[in-house]
Amino acid sequence: MNSQSTTNAQDARAFYLSSFDSLSKQSFVNEPAWLHEIRRGAIERFNELGFPHTRLEEWRFTNVRAIAETEYELAAQAGEYPAEAFEAVRLPQLDAWRIVLVDGVFSAELSSLRGLPEGVRVQSLAQALETDGALVEPYLARKGSYEDNPFAALNTAFMRDGALISIPQGVELNKPIHLVYLGSAGSRARAVFPRTLVAAGANSKFEIVETFAGRGENHLTNAVAEISLGEYARGQFIKFQREAASASHISNTTIDLARGATFLHHNLNFGGSLVRNDITASLNGEDVDCTLNGLIMGHRDQHVDNHTTLLHEKPHCRSWEMYKSILDDDSSGVFKGKIFVQKDAQKTDAKQTSQSLLMSDKASINAMPQLEIYADDVKCTHGATTGRLDENALFYARARGIGPEAARAMLTYAFAAEIVEAIDLPEVRDELEGLISERLPA
Amino acid sequence: MSLLEIKNLCASIEGKQILKGVNLTVNPGEVHAIMGPNGSGKSTLSQVLAGNEAYEVTSGEIIFEGKNLLEMAPDERACEGIFMAFQYPVEIPGVGNTYFLKTAYNAVRKYRGLEEVDAVEFIKIMKEKAKLVELDDKLLKRNVNEGFSGGEKKRNEIFQMAVLDPRLAILDETDSGLDVDALRTVAGGVNKLRDEKRAIVCITHYQRILNYLEPDIVHILADGRIVRTGGSELAHEVEEKGYAWLEQGAA
Ligand SMILES: Nc1ncnc2c1ncn2[C@@H]1O[C@H](COP(=O)(O)OP(=O)(O)O)[C@@H](O)[C@H]1O
Ligand SMILES: [Mg+2]
Numbered sequence: 001m002n003s004q005s006t007t008n009a010q011d012a013r014a015f016y017l018s019s020f021d022s023l024s025k026q027s028f029v030n031e032p033a034w035l036h037e038i039r040r041g042a043i044e045r046f047n048e049l050g051f052p053h054t055r056l057e058e059w060r061f062t063n064v065r066a067i068a069e070t071e072y073e074l075a076a077q078a079g080e081y082p083a084e085a086f087e088a089v090r091l092p093q094l095d096a097w098r099i100v101l102v103d104g105v106f107s108a109e110l111s112s113l114r115g116l117p118e119g120v121r122v123q124s125l126a127q128a129l130e131t132d133g134a135l136v137e138p139y140l141a142r143k144g145s146y147e148d149n150p151f152a153a154l155n156t157a158f159m160r161d162g163a164l165i166s167i168p169q170g171v172e173l174n175k176p177i178h179l180v181y182l183g184s185a186g187s188r189a190r191a192v193f194p195r196t197l198v199a200a201g202a203n204s205k206f207e208i209v210e211t212f213a214g215r216g217e218n219h220l221t222n223a224v225a226e227i228s229l230g231e232y233a234r235g236q237f238i239k240f241q242r243e244a245a246s247a248s249h250i251s252n253t254t255i256d257l258a259r260g261a262t263f264l265h266h267n268l269n270f271g272g273s274l275v276r277n278d279i280t281a282s283l284n285g286e287d288v289d290c291t292l293n294g295l296i297m298g299h300r301d302q303h304v305d306n307h308t309t310l311l312h313e314k315p316h317c318r319s320w321e322m323y324k325s326i327l328d329d330d331s332s333g334v335f336k337g338k339i340f341v342q343k344d345a346q347k348t349d350a351k352q353t354s355q356s357l358l359m360s361d362k363a364s365i366n367a368m369p370q371l372e373i374y375a376d377d378v379k380c381t382h383g384a385t386t387g388r389l390d391e392n393a394l395f396y397a398r399a400r401g402i403g404p405e406a407a408r409a410m411l412t413y414a415f416a417a418e419i420v421e422a423i424d425l426p427e428v429r430d431e432l433e434g435l436i437s438e439r440l441p442a
Numbered sequence: 443m444s445l446l447e448i449k450n451l452c453a454s455i456e457g458k459q460i461l462k463g464v465n466l467t468v469n470p471g472e473v474h475a476i477m478g479p480n481g482s483g484k485s486t487l488s489q490v491l492a493g494n495e496a497y498e499v500t501s502g503e504i505i506f507e508g509k510n511l512l513e514m515a516p517d518e519r520a521c522e523g524i525f526m527a528f529q530y531p532v533e534i535p536g537v538g539n540t541y542f543l544k545t546a547y548n549a550v551r552k553y554r555g556l557e558e559v560d561a562v563e564f565i566k567i568m569k570e571k572a573k574l575v576e577l578d579d580k581l582l583k584r585n586v587n588e589g590f591s592g593g594e595k596k597r598n599e600i601f602q603m604a605v606l607d608p609r610l611a612i613l614d615e616t617d618s619g620l621d622v623d624a625l626r627t628v629a630g631g632v633n634k635l636r637d638e639k640r641a642i643v644c645i646t647h648y649q650r651i652l653n654y655l656e657p658d659i660v661h662i663l664a665d666g667r668i669v670r671t672g673g674s675e676l677a678h679e680v681e682e683k684g685y686a687w688l689e690q691g692a693a
Contacts, residue, residue, distance in 0.1 A: 391496075396532035396586075399492045400546035400602065401520035401553070410545065414536025 012068040013050055017043065019074055020157055027160070032133045038141050042156035049150040061334045061366050062276055062305040067248050072191035072220055074158060078105040079184025081215070086110065086182065089213040089242065094427040096178040096209065097122055099163050103184055104192035106161050110180075122177055125162040125195055136164060139199050139226060145254055146224075149278065152252040155193045155224040162195030165208065169201030169230065176207035176425060181221065183214025183243070191220040198237075202230035202258070207238075209428060212271075214243045223251040231285065232260035236424055242435070243271035245300065252278045259285025259314070266423055267294040269304050270435055280309040283317040283345075294323040295419045295432075297439050298331030298363070305334035312345040312375075319349075324419055325356040326412060326439075327363035334366045339380060341373040348375060352382040357389065357415050409440035443508060445470050445641050446610055451502035452666075453490045460486040462666035463502070468610065471638040475652050475677060476645045478663035479685040484645045485529050487663070488614040492526035493519050506610070520546075521553035523609030527599035527616050534586035539598070540568065542586045543605055550606055571604040575631035592619035600631050611635070612643045617651035629654030649681040662688050 020043045028036060051068035052059040081102050090098065099122050100110035106124030113122055121128070121135075128136050146152035163179050181194050192214075200206055212221055221243060229235050243249045249272040257263055267277055281290050296304045310319045325333040335354045356365040369382040389411050397407035416436050423429045446468040453461040460483045468474055478484050490497050491504065493516035504511040511519060534542065547567075548558040559567070568582060575597045587595050596616050603611050613632070617625055629651055632642065644655055652660070652674065660677045662670040662685070669688055670676060680688075 390532075390534075392532045393534045395492075395494055395496075395516060396528065396534070397542070397546070398516040399494075399520055399526055399528075400542075400606065401517050401550040402546050403517050403549060404515070406545065406549070407517075410537055410542075411534070414534065417536040 013047060015071050016154060016157075017047060023074075023158070031129070034137055035129065035133070035140075039157050042141070042146055042153045045146060046150050046153040046157060049148075049153065051150060058307065058336075061332075062274075062303065064274070064276070066274060067220060067250070070189050070218065070220070072189050074191055078102040078107065079186060081110075081182045081184050085213075085215065089182075089211055090180060091178060091209065091211070091427060091431055093430065094176060094178060094209070094425070096176045098178045098180060099123070100180040100182065101161060101163070101194060102182045103190065104160055104181075104194055117171055117173070119168040120171060120173065121164060121166040123164050125164045125197060126160060128164040135166070136197065139197050139228065141226075145226065145252070149252055151222050151250045152224050155195065155222050155252070158193045159195040159224070160193065162197070165196075165198045165206075167200045167204040167206055170203045171201070172205035173207065176209055179208060179210045181210070181212045181214075181223070183216045183219055183221065183247075185215040185217075187217050189218040189220070190216055191222060194221065194223045196223070196225035196227075198225070198227040198235075200229045200233045200235055203232045204230065205234045207236045207425060209238045209240065209425070211240045212243055212249060214247050216244060217246050218248075219244065220248045221250070223249075225251070225253040227253065228256040229258060229261040229263055231258045233258070234262045236264045236266075238266040238423060238425070238428055239268060240431075241267075241269045241271055241275065241277075245271065245273060247272050248274040250276050253280070255279070255281040255290070257281065257283050257285065257288045257290060260287045261285070262289040264291040264422070264424070265293065266419070267292070267306065268419075268432060268435075269294070269296045269306075270439070272304070273302055275302070275304040276307070277305070278307045278309075280311070281319070282311045282313060283319065284313050286314045286316045288314070288317040290317070290319045291422070292319070292321045293419050293422055294335075295416055296323070296325040296327070296333050297436065298325065298333055299328040299439065300331065301329070302331040303333075304331070307336045307338075309338040310340070310350065312339070312341040312348045312350065314344060315346045315348070317345065317348055319351070321352040322418065322422075323354045324416055325354075325365055326359065326416060327356065327365060328359035328439075330360075330362045332364045335384075336368045336370065337382065338370045339372070339382070341371075341375050341378050341380060343374040345375050346377045348378040348380065350378070350380045354384040355415070356386040357412065358386065359389075359412070405441040409437070412440050413437070444468060445507060447503070447505040449503040449505075451487075451490070451504065452500045453486060453497050454500055455486065455497050459500070460497075460666050461490065464663070464666070464668055466661065466668065468641045468643060470609075470641055472659065473636065473642045473644065473655055473657045475655070475657040475660045476643060476663050476668075477647065477649075477660065477677060477680055480647065482663045483666045484663055485614055488526050488529070488612050488645060491519075491524065491612055492516055517549065518553075520606070521550050524612070525603050525606055525608035525610070526612045527596075527603060527614060529614040529618070531587050531595040531599055533588045533590075535588050537586050539584055539586050540565070540582050543568065543602060546602075547605055568605060572601055574604050574634055575600045576627050577601045593621065593624045596620055597624070597628055600628055604631065604635055609639065610641050610643070612645065614645045615647065616644070617646055617648065625651060626654065649677045652677045664688055
């Protein structure tokens with residue numbers, strides 16, 4: 001039915017190895033040696049790891065065979081993205097600097113980056129690698145970011161473009177940055193490997209919205225984001241995942257937080273048929289505040305897996321985590337929330353909550369907290385709840401004249417409200433409200 | 443035409459028969475009191491009137507303004523003009539009191555062919571009605587009943603009644619959990635909502651609230667049946683002697 005061929009798992013590896021060899025002789029040939037070293041290390045690691053299977057603890061509930069068996073088109077040729085479709089995802093109400101990539105390639109035409117403050121860089125990663133490799137090198141593929149994850153390794157081996165955001169020490173951005181990864185429509189399964197680098201200097205402040213909006217059938221986004229905040233930097237990062245219904249979306253996000261930094265991450269999932277997000281935050285200095293929030297709205301046969309890891313390395317840090325899943329039809333969700341509190345991390349205050357609302361008999365969720373605490377003077381709590389809409393509350397609303405669908409919609413929205421309210425940008429909150437409402441009982 | 447006519451109503455929950463043939467007629471403008479011991483089926487009757495599907499009506503009829511109430515969904519009944527103040531009002535985290543009530547108010551208006559009101563106009567209506575039961579403005583901004591004290595919840599129920607302007611209000615133990623001052627305020631609010639078109643059915647265990655409401659007719663519900671009907675003297679009798687003598691009389 002599709003033009004792409006399928007392979008078995010052994011051949012899957014060979015496909016990427018040979019693709020890497022041919023790209024090494026073409027597109028990668030003019031790259032600096034250090035970058036090629038990184039790529040080579042990554043493809044070797046991928047070769048060792050192979051694609052994950054469900055016998056691995058970290059992949060028990062998520063089967064990626066469909067990805068492994070697809071020979072994606074890897075060539076970076078940007079297709080067309082219709083203007084009205086762009087309008088629908090670019091958050092036009094949001095006064096922001098926009099950097100836009102289509103099929104993994106920077107689009108100067110769709111981007112709007114005028115008026116950035118002195119010293120602030122928001123640019124195509126490919127361009128930055130060409131002109132300022134030295135600036136990028138210290139932040140790219142740091143300390144084994146792909147060691148345990150074959151998808152992160154593949155991204156590192158095949159990444160072509162993405163976004164570099166660098167904010168110098170002391171600079172507080174007065175407008176958010178919207179990073180938009182578009183994918184053109186088409187029935188040929190295509191893979192893109194976007195790479196986002198965010199380096200925020202000490203005492204800086206930023207807000208970044210990242211949108212993934214692929215339109216292609218069966219396409220794969222395999223994204224990596226590396227985010228670092230210097231001492232006392234403050235940042236908010238909002239990810240909207242609204243890929244096409246048949247797409248696969250895999251992402252690996254690492255967050256490094258220095259002393260006194262404050263960071264909020266909002267992981268908002270609407271699209272995709274097979275979705276896996278790994279988010280790892282390292283609290284590397286004292287007095288860090290880190291929030292990881294997530295919202296999963298699953299329907300049809302979507303499968304959405306979120307793995308989060310909070311590494312408390314130093315004393316007096318706070319982490320707050322709230323993941324909410326609303327699962328309808330045959331959809332399934334996975335939440336694994338790991339919190340490691342190292343011996344040195346006394347006075348850690350960590351709270352994790354995972355709540356799931358099952359809207360149908362066939363929807364399901366696997367929620368697994370995992371706490372490993374090596375310090376003795378800490379406050380760590382976690383809780384996971386799964387349930388349905390409260391029948392008493394439904395009856396109460398209906399007894400006041402509210403119709404059955406409206407009552408369900410009201411209560412479902414209420415379930416998600418905490419996640420919406422935690423977002424600090426009103427325009428983004430409105431967009432999120434709209435996206436949630438579209439999915440509510442009509 | 444009577445406003446409400448209940449004929450030989452039998453209802454059960456989880457297979458257990460609770461109402462065993464209730465007959466009741468309520469006319470516009472009347473205030474009825476239904477008294478009865480705990481477990482006699484007072485809340486069951488309220489819930490069945492409001493349309494709670496957890497209860498099964500096994501036989502009998504409920505006619506409201508000439509229409510068959512049993513064929514209507516709970517929200518339709520509310521839109522038709524039935525309001526039931528819950529004995530245990532439900533907390534709804536994440537839904538603001540104002541938003542909730544505005545949604546309800548507009549749903550009712552739409553059903554009645556009236557134009558929906560916007561947020562500004564609704565706030566005006568709400569502020570005016572809140573005074574009726576001296577409901578603290580702060581509670582309007584909170585989530586529906588969330589963290590409200592027992593008394594605040596009961597005030598909120600009567601406040602909702604004032605806003606939704608029903609034809610028939612069923613107050614299920616609105617007096618329980620209220621101290622003397624709160625009881626006076628809430629009962630005062632209910633009294634202000636009395637008029638010749640509206641009927642009120644006040645369900646209570648104690649005679650206390652009836653001193654304020656002065657019902658036209660008092661019924662005693664025992665073991666799923668109305669066993670006595672009379673004037674306010676019946677309430678005083680219950681106050682003096684308890685319920686035991688009535689149940690014996692019914693047997
Ligand atoms: N969910 C239920 N399941 C089983 N029995 C119930 C349930 N709810 C109420 N009952 C029973 O129905 C009877 C009547 O209850 P109720 O109508 O609440 O009485 P009242 O309001 O007069 O105190 C009681 O015996 C009570 O235990
Ligand atoms: Mg009761």
